[in-house]
Amino acid sequence: MKKITIAIDGHSSCGKSTIAKELSAILGFRYVDSGAMYRAVTLFFLRNQIEFRHLNLVQESLKDISIAFKMNLENKLQEIFLNGENVEIEIRVNPRVASAVSDVSAISEVRKFLVKQQQKMGEEGGIVMDGRDIGTVVFPQAEIKIFVTADAKIRAQRRFDELKSKGQETTFEEVLANLEKRDSIDSTRDDSPLIKSKDAIELDTTNLSREQQLEFVLKLLNEKNATMS
Numbered sequence: 001m002k003k004i005t006i007a008i009d010g011h012s013s014c015g016k017s018t019i020a021k022e023l024s025a026i027l028g029f030r031y032v033d034s035g036a037m038y039r040a041v042t043l044f045f046l047r048n049q050i051e052f053r054h055l056n057l058v059q060e061s062l063k064d065i066s067i068a069f070k071m072n073l074e075n076k077l078q079e080i081f082l083n084g085e086n087v088e089i090e091i092r093v094n095p096r097v098a099s100a101v102s103d104v105s106a107i108s109e110v111r112k113f114l115v116k117q118q119q120k121m122g123e124e125g126g127i128v129m130d131g132r133d134i135g136t137v138v139f140p141q142a143e144i145k146i147f148v149t150a151d152a153k154i155r156a157q158r159r160f161d162e163l164k165s166k167g168q169e170t171t172f173e174e175v176l177a178n179l180e181k182r183d184s185i186d187s188t189r190d191d192s193p194l195i196k197s198k199d200a201i202e203l204d205t206t207n208l209s210r211e212q213q214l215e216f217v218l219k220l221l222n223e224k225n226a227t228m229s
Contacts (some may be wrong), residue, residue: 009196011160037067052107147203148202203216
């Protein structure tokens with residue numbers, strides 16, 4: 001198959017990362033979790049006590065951040081490294097990161113810093129990237145754009161179950177409140193808000209299994225491939 005660019009956007013915990021990972025594995029494309037990049041920057045700021053509102057300090061600190069993805073040869077999963085340190089687990093389970101990542105993502109300086117890197121990653125195509133502005137800002141010319149959504153309570157339950165399975169103590173109410181806060185910030189920020197691109201196909205995963213979600217995307221991909229042949 002031609003090395004196209006596939007942009008998958010959507011709300012938190014709607015299943016977009018799972019879809020993107022499975023799709024990249026099937027196609028042999030590179031997978032990039034843009035959300036992990038924002039989480040890594042957030043972790044750096046928290047560790048170094050960078051005040052998000054001090055834009056000059058934020059801008060200055062970005063030059064000290066190096067982000068890379070490396071494949072774990074044992075589990076065949078891609079993991080993110082912050083200044084050479086594997087932070088894949090910490091950015092997922094640290095509640096402070098979860099609470100602050102949307103605030104950090106709303107900072108224009110941070111977005112410009114990461115979008116530039118993301119665009120460079122996709123210069124040669126053959127990439128599946130998920131996030132919140134991939135089809136609108138990072139790759140507006142992507143051959144395939146998918147916008148994933150789901151009912152907020154369903155998404156909160158999925159996230160709650162995930163955190164519990166990793167041993168993190170929290171409540172459903174806390175998870176739902178955090179998710180709704182992130183939705184609000186992501187959708188209303190001035191720089192690159194979370195919106196559905198006009199040419200994106202919507203996928204509501206509320207009542208769909210993982211298999212059904214992947215089936216939907218593969219059908220869409222086959223239809224696109226047929227028009228490109």
